[in-house]
Amino acid sequence: MKNFLNLLKKDIKEIITLQLLVPLVIVVVFYSFIGNIMQTETKKASSPQPVLVVDYDKSATSSQFIENLKAVSIPEVYYGGIVDPITIAKTKNIDVIIEVPSGFEASIKSFKQPELKIYSVIKGISMVSIAGPQKVKSVVSAVSETLSNMYIKNFTNIDPSIIKNPITLKEYVVVNGKIGEASPEMVSNLLMSQVIFIPIILAFVIIFASQMIVSLIASEKENKTFETLMTVPVKRPFIILSKMLASSIMALIISVFYLIGMRSYFNGMSMGEFSSAQSSSILKALGLVYTPVQYLYIGLLLFLTIVASLALASILAVFAEDTKSAQMYLTPLMILIMIPYFLSLFTNIDTLSLPLKVIVYLIPFSYPFIASQKVLFGSVSIVYVGVLYLLLFSAISIVIATRIVSSDKIFTTRVKRNRISFFGR
Amino acid sequence: MGAIVVEDLRKSYGEVRAVDGISFEIEEGEIFGLIGPNGAGKTTTLRILATILRKDGGSVRIFGYELGKDDDDIRSIISYLPEEAGAYKTLTGIGYLQFMAGFYAKDKGAFNEMLGRAVEIASLGERIKDKVSTYSKGMTRKLLLSRALMHLPKLAILDEPTSGLDVVNSVEIRNMIKDFVKRGITVLLSSHNMLEVEFLSDRVALVDKGHILDIGTPEALKSKYNARNLEEVFMGVVL
Numbered sequence: 168m169k170n171f172l173n174l175l176k177k178d179i180k181e182i183i184t185l186q187l188l189v190p191l192v193i194v195v196v197f198y199s200f201i202g203n204i205m206q207t208e209t210k211k212a213s214s215p216q217p218v219l220v221v222d223y224d225k226s227a228t229s230s231q232f233i234e235n236l237k238a239v240s241i242p243e244v245y246y247g248g249i250v251d252p253i254t255i256a257k258t259k260n261i262d263v264i265i266e267v268p269s270g271f272e273a274s275i276k277s278f279k280q281p282e283l284k285i286y287s288v289i290k291g292i293s294m295v296s297i298a299g300p301q302k303v304k305s306v307v308s309a310v311s312e313t314l315s316n317m318y319i320k321n322f323t324n325i326d327p328s329i330i331k332n333p334i335t336l337k338e339y340v341v342v343n344g345k346i347g348e349a350s351p352e353m354v355s356n357l358l359m360s361q362v363i364f365i366p367i368i369l370a371f372v373i374i375f376a377s378q379m380i381v382s383l384i385a386s387e388k389e390n391k392t393f394e395t396l397m398t399v400p401v402k403r404p405f406i407i408l409s410k411m412l413a414s415s416i417m418a419l420i421i422s423v424f425y426l427i428g429m430r431s432y433f434n435g436m437s438m439g440e441f442s443s444a445q446s447s448s449i450l451k452a453l454g455l456v457y458t459p460v461q462y463l464y465i466g467l468l469l470f471l472t473i474v475a476s477l478a479l480a481s482i483l484a485v486f487a488e489d490t491k492s493a494q495m496y497l498t499p500l501m502i503l504i505m506i507p508y509f510l511s512l513f514t515n516i517d518t519l520s521l522p523l524k525v526i527v528y529l530i531p532f533s534y535p536f537i538a539s540q541k542v543l544f545g546s547v548s549i550v551y552v553g554v555l556y557l558l559l560f561s562a563i564s565i566v567i568a569t570r571i572v573s574s575d576k577i578f579t580t581r582v583k584r585n586r587i588s589f590f591g592r
Numbered sequence: 593m594g595a596i597v598v599e600d601l602r603k604s605y606g607e608v609r610a611v612d613g614i615s616f617e618i619e620e621g622e623i624f625g626l627i628g629p630n631g632a633g634k635t636t637t638l639r640i641l642a643t644i645l646r647k648d649g650g651s652v653r654i655f656g657y658e659l660g661k662d663d664d665d666i667r668s669i670i671s672y673l674p675e676e677a678g679a680y681k682t683l684t685g686i687g688y689l690q691f692m693a694g695f696y697a698k699d700k701g702a703f704n705e706m707l708g709r710a711v712e713i714a715s716l717g718e719r720i721k722d723k724v725s726t727y728s729k730g731m732t733r734k735l736l737l738s739r740a741l742m743h744l745p746k747l748a749i750l751d752e753p754t755s756g757l758d759v760v761n762s763v764e765i766r767n768m769i770k771d772f773v774k775r776g777i778t779v780l781l782s783s784h785n786m787l788e789v790e791f792l793s794d795r796v797a798l799v800d801k802g803h804i805l806d807i808g809t810p811e812a813l814k815s816k817y818n819a820r821n822l823e824e825v826f827m828g829v830v831l
Contacts, residue, residue, distance in 0.1 A: 173694035181682050391678040395739075398642045399695040400668040575645040579605060 170401040171409055178413035181386065182379055187417075191424050198428030205432070217241045218263040218303060219256045226272035232310055236265075239302040253286065262288040263300050275314060283307055340453060343545040347452040357450055358543070363512075364429040365539045369469060370508045371425050373532055376418035376473045377480040377500055383410045384484035385493035393577070403573040408565075411477040418473065454545075461542045464550045468535040471557035475531045476500065478564030485577050507533035511540065531560045595620040595778055596641070596747060601650035603636050610636040612802035613650070618780060618795075620746075623773055625793035626782040627822060633802040634782035635675060638751050641780065642672035655746050668696075671745040675752040677736050681725035685716055685735050688724055689742065696743040706742045713738035713768060730761035737765055741772050748772075750781040754788060766792055786822040796822065798829050805829045 218240045222229050225246050236242045243261065245252070252264050266284040274281035285307075287300040319327040338350040347354070384407075387393040396406060450456050457465075480500055487493035507530055510516060516527055516537050527533045534553030541549045571577055594617030603611040611633045618624040626634045639645040641652060643663045652659035657666045679688045689710045690703075697703035711720055714734045724732065733754075740748055753769065754762035769792060773779055783789045789796055790810045798805040798813075806813065806829055810822055817828040 170695055173691065177680065177683070177691050180687075181680060184682060390681060391674065391676045392680055394639075394642075394644055394674040395672065395677055395692075395736075397644050398667055398670065398672040399692065400664060401695055402664075578639075578644060 171405045174401065174405060174409035175413055178383055178410050179417065181383060182413060182417045187421075191421060195424050195428040198425075198432040202428075202432040215240050216263065216302070217243060217259070217261045218265060219252060219259070219261045220244045220265045220267065221247065221252050222267045223247045223269040224267050224271035228272035228275055229267045232267065232271075232306075235310060236303070236306050239306055253288075256286075256288060262290065263303055264288075265303060278318065342453040342455060345452065345454050347449055349449050349453075354449065354453065354455070358455060362539065362543070364426070365465075366508055366511045366536050367429060368422055368426055369472075369535050369539070370504055372418050372422040372469065373472055373476045373504050374501065375421050376414045377476045377497055377504075378494070379414035379417055380410050380477050380480045381484040381487065381493040381497055382490050383414065384481060385487040385490045388487065388577075389489040404569040407481055407569050407572045411474070411481070411565075414477055415470075415473045455543050457543065464542050464547070465535060465539050468538050468550060468553050468557065471554060471561055472532055472535050475557055475561040475564060476504070478561055478568045481568040482564065482571060485571050503530050504532045506530060507536040511536035531557055594618050595622075595655055596624075596780065597651075597653045598637075598641070599651045601637065601640065601652060602648045603633075603640060603645060604648055609802050611640070611647075614799070614802070614804050615650075616797050616804060616807060618778060620778055621773065621776055622794045623769070623779040623781065623792055625789035625796040626780070626799050627784065627786050627789045627796055627826065628782075628799035629784060632799040634784075634799055635751055637799075638672070638749050638780065638782055641747075642670060642749050643667055644672070669746040670749060671740040671743065671747075672749045673736055673740040673751060673753060675755050679724040679727075679732060679735060679739075681723065684723055685714065685720040685727070685731075686711070688735065689714075689720075689739060692739045693742060709744075710738040710742035713741055713772075730757050733757055733761065733765065734768075737768060741768075741777070744775060745777060747778045747780065750779060752783050752785075753781060754783075754785070762788070786826060790822045798826055800830055 264286040271281045316327040483496040596618040601614040693706040797807045817825045819825040
């Protein structure tokens, strides 16, 4: 045990380098920064923007319309006679111009359709540049709605809302027998905003852990320290197991940093769509919030997946001569991780064709990705299957990895021109 | 019977027979040198004795322990200095020695004793506290040799101990090895620098193409082949 701890301490020291710490801090700062920018932009888009109103009508109805606009914007009103409203708007840095035509009130009173003109100055594709005109249009719609209701009431005694919507719709979502009043689109969007970072973090952890162990083994070979290590009185499996443990500890620590950064980023993105209280009450009502046990299930699958990826990466690292080539040998592993990652982000695994489904379930890294969604919907069997499969896969991979390290294959195996040979010197 | 007994040792890499029936014995406290050209099978022999490579055939006994069966015991009494060995670049010199002493020391006292000995052998002064990545080749080699001798192994296996070093560093390292043998360490070394082996070794084995061509003291071999040095002896045996 003393020797194992000695190895573990050294391996952790090997991993914690400036090259690792600097990008880590940058990532956290970067995501937090982007998240803050997103929040600021969202706030800016939702706050009232100045609009330039050119009122050629100067009537009570046009004044009322301008009054209504004050709820969503800061109108700067000109009563006709402006030669070039666009130049004025540009000078005053106003991006929305509304032109109320002469005869606006008269047209309404005589049931004609007056034409309001909205000019939007587009300076980019940011949220702010399209939010202003959208708000104005919503006011116009509201005014149209009011006028429409007024017309209907003038001609009939029926409630205008009944004429417009003879059938009303109330949507419910059912999840595992629990009913909540919401549309499936709304629940889907809410869930995405709540769990989208989980597969990203899962992919990060697995990739980080694999990269670290491959680098550790390859740098031992590159720095010619492995031969010496193999002659010290320490059980050979400890040499690889300490690297696995050091890599997984560091991968988990790094993931926490990423998690903090990602949460800040996605909080910034989802802000304004639904309030957190609203979303949590809908999801809670439907039982779509992770319970501590469900977190434990995902954690267990993640742990076993890390072990499996580390064992597999160790086997691949045997073929690497140095840290540069080591990254190349990780490519097949990366592909195996990216397949379930993208599938879990964009599709439902259950709807895939049978051969594809079999392939996905054969990939050991698929289980935490699939389970992170399935356990929310009450399916726990995937966890049991995943745990059993990953235990078996990890055990076999660890045995192979430790056997390779215990044998002399690690020194005699070379990859030459697309073929593996077992020649030493 | 010698402290180290190697009988009919064989190792192949695919079709290539790197070691083809090598046999020799080394007495306790003796410096035994393997000399021969590159690819003769010297390094493979040393790596097998250091428990890194597995032998295909033959038998090896090291201080009574049988190679292949008692490898854990063998590792606790030997040390191996590979030809192109390096140290962990992220560690300091002293950090590296502490890491390695951690495998051999039974208690804190033994740990400190080993560390003190290693620092003395390495003789790097204050530079021992610097990162290994800042060391010259000579400094790294001294650090590695001090690591190999720090726990006073019963058998030190040294592969090309002065490989790539300048004259001053080579002489220093040779003197270190000579000094340490006085403490009862048995040394098996290899080199293609035959003059170095002649200076260091009590007995030498001439190796070529996986075979031992002859064994003896440098003086006896020189006399047998009527040569002025081991280089001439080797040429006489091979040609």
